[in-house]
Amino acid sequence: MILERIAVEVLGLKKYYKQVKAVDGVTFQVKRGEIFGMVGPNGSGKTTTIECIEGMRRQDEGQIRVLGLDPQMDFYELRERCGIQLQSANLPRRMRVGEALDLFASFYRQPRDWRPLLQGLQLADKERVYFSQLSGGQQQRLFVALALINNPEVVFLDELTTGLDPRARHQIWDLVREMREQGTTIFLTTHYMDEAERLCDRVAIIDQGQVIAMDSPTHLVGDLGMATRISFQVSNHSIPGKNGAQGESPVVFDPRQVGVLDGVQKVEQEGDLVTVFGNGEQLLSRVITTLETSGVRFQNLRTTQPNLEDVFLCLTGQTIAS
Amino acid sequence: MRGLWKLFTMQFKLYLREPLAFFFTLVYPTMLLLLFGFIYGNQPAPEFWGRNFGTVDASVPAYAGIIIGTVALMGIPIDTATSRETGILRRYRATPLRPAAYMIASVAVYLAIALAGMAILVIVGKVIFGLRIAGSWPSILAAFLVSAGAFFSLGYLIASLVPTARVAQVIGMVIFFPMMFLSGAGMPLQLLPETLQKVSEFLPLTYVVQLIQGLWFGDAWNTLWMPTIVLAGILLAGTALATHFFRWE
Numbered sequence A: 001m002i003l004e005r006i007a008v009e010v011l012g013l014k015k016y017y018k019q020v021k022a023v024d025g026v027t028f029q030v031k032r033g034e035i036f037g038m039v040g041p042n043g044s045g046k047t048t049t050i051e052c053i054e055g056m057r058r059q060d061e062g063q064i065r066v067l068g069l070d071p072q073m074d075f076y077e078l079r080e081r082c083g084i085q086l087q088s089a090n091l092p093r094r095m096r097v098g099e100a101l102d103l104f105a106s107f108y109r110q111p112r113d114w115r116p117l118l119q120g121l122q123l124a125d126k127e128r129v130y131f132s133q134l135s136g137g138q139q140q141r142l143f144v145a146l147a148l149i150n151n152p153e154v155v156f157l158d159e160l161t162t163g164l165d166p167r168a169r170h171q172i173w174d175l176v177r178e179m180r181e182q183g184t185t186i187f188l189t190t191h192y193m194d195e196a197e198r199l200c201d202r203v204a205i206i207d208q209g210q211v212i213a214m215d216s217p218t219h220l221v222g223d224l225g226m227a228t229r230i231s232f233q234v235s236n237h238s239i240p241g242k243n244g245a246q247g248e249s250p251v252v253f254d255p256r257q258v259g260v261l262d263g264v265q266k267v268e269q270e271g272d273l274v275t276v277f278g279n280g281e282q283l284l285s286r287v288i289t290t291l292e293t294s295g296v297r298f299q300n301l302r303t304t305q306p307n308l309e310d311v312f313l314c315l316t317g318q319t320i321a322s
Numbered sequence B: 001m002r003g004l005w006k007l008f009t010m011q012f013k014l015y016l017r018e019p020l021a022f023f024f025t026l027v028y029p030t031m032l033l034l035l036f037g038f039i040y041g042n043q044p045a046p047e048f049w050g051r052n053f054g055t056v057d058a059s060v061p062a063y064a065g066i067i068i069g070t071v072a073l074m075g076i077p078i079d080t081a082t083s084r085e086t087g088i089l090r091r092y093r094a095t096p097l098r099p100a101a102y103m104i105a106s107v108a109v110y111l112a113i114a115l116a117g118m119a120i121l122v123i124v125g126k127v128i129f130g131l132r133i134a135g136s137w138p139s140i141l142a143a144f145l146v147s148a149g150a151f152f153s154l155g156y157l158i159a160s161l162v163p164t165a166r167v168a169q170v171i172g173m174v175i176f177f178p179m180m181f182l183s184g185a186g187m188p189l190q191l192l193p194e195t196l197q198k199v200s201e202f203l204p205l206t207y208v209v210q211l212i213q214g215l216w217f218g219d220a221w222n223t224l225w226m227p228t229i230v231l232a233g234i235l236l237a238g239t240a241l242a243t244h245f246f247r248w249e
Helices: A046-054 A075-081 A097-105 A114-120 A136-148 A166-181 A193-199 A217-224 A255-259 A283-294 A308-316 B004-016 B019-040 B055-086 B088-093 B099-129 B137-161 B165-182 B194-200 B204-216 B221-245
Strands: A006-017 A020-031 A035-039 A061-066 A082-085 A154-158 A185-190 A202-207 A210-215 A228-234 A264-270 A273-278 A298-304
Touching: A006 A046, A006 A185, A020 A035, A020 A046, A020 A061, A020 A185, A020 A210, A035 A046, A035 A166, A035 A193, A046 A061, A046 A154, A046 A185, A075 A082, A082 A136, A097 A114, A097 A136, A097 B004, A114 A136, A136 A154, A136 A166, A166 A185, A166 A193, A185 A193, A193 A217, A193 A308, A202 A217, A202 A308, A210 A217, A210 A308, A217 A308, A228 A283, A255 A264, A255 A273, A255 A283, A264 A283, A273 A283, A283 A298, B004 B019, B004 B099, B019 B055, B019 B099, B055 B088, B055 B099, B055 B137, B055 B165, B055 B204, B099 B137, B137 B165, B137 B204, B137 B221, B165 B194, B165 B204, B204 B221
Parallel strands: A035 A185, A035 A202, A082 A154, A154 A185
Antiparallel strands: A006 A020, A006 A061, A202 A210, A228 A273, A228 A298, A264 A273
16 A cells, blocks of 8 residues: 555645745655655745644645644644654743653553653653753753654654754764664754755755755765865875985876876866865775875875755755855 | 643642742732731721621631632733743643643642642631631632632633733733732721722722622622622633633744
């Protein structure tokens, strides 16, 4: 059955606020068991889209099915089977972590045991701590725990690592991957391109309420046809040998040696700094092998891959931050 | 109604963890009673009360008005508006918890708090000042419930109409504090000049004090039809309006 493999289906979704089109005809499907990310700048319509899918907002036009259910008509049934982490939500200041989990567990037909969940989120020692005393990262992890307390089939995570330090972000990423291992479908939104790239099986790039690209991050970047950049410094000076003896004279770098390699598009040299533009999986090893065999001394080699940021820039002519 | 009991006990604990709310509902009325009880004693003063009751006997039912007023006009609007403003209600909406279950738990908690405040007051009055009651307990309890219901509905209505918790706090205080002194709840109406006594007729809390104090002194319901009708009317209209205007976000 094809239907069973689709977790979320959105067709022609539109949502207006007064005269502003927040979401302007969005269509996509999320397969069961995948991590699907909606990426775009702030104000692009991500949160409105996810909240319409969750049933938190009512769409003006279009159809939405989550696990075959209508988010408005089957509001409560959907909540039994989904986990929701909202971008802006809160708990009472003086509610303890353990109390929050205990309370939210009581809202569901079949809650899971929340103690192991707390353990997995490194919050086990915080059980008796008030919500207001948790750090931002800990609060966010608690909200993730609340979203998982009913063993959901689909989890919605809206901007879940915004404002977190790198360590906390990595912990949350590990957790999301773990959820997927256990067969949960994950729908997330983020304005961090690196997060989408590292975490998602598929991403939809959204801008001004419209999906402008949708594929796996590798394909999106690959389709861009942008070159990988390899840069390094060559040293053409002689290096003094031991005891003041005359050093070995260096081999002078000749750009043409690298330029003729398979996959290389162009080579630029500016003083000591050489940049090689090209494509293909073996690009890096070819360049290094050539340098080694010719005896050229090089250092500070680094490669820069095109990424989703470049995809966004190429599609919109803007960086995501602007 | 899954989650109802857990939510009730949780909200009850949260209320008690707010020092200000705890003080005003459970400590402040008893403090007043102790203060004025020790100053005036509880000797019957028919020349003042019109019958054989003392200051404490008259103050305990009057302070019921303070308790109901603080819970309804300070506690409910501030808590509810805060929960909405900060996104706590939104977080509940993302679960299968039914709105009706939330409302029942919420109302039940405030009622339990108000009854607890009243119980402490009665016990202290009884033990320390030999509090006298001429009316029947079921009648007094019924009057207390009607009064609380009427004022709670006003509290939820304020919560629904204000944009933020700050505004809720200001409005609650502006309505409650003058009313506390002009309704007979905080001090006997007999001590006020006549013009201010006229003003009291327009304050809903006056009818709470009239009804509960009247039943406390042993008056029959049919002599108290006026406050009963006023409070029942507020209860019905307030509930209808609060239900209509209530917002989750």
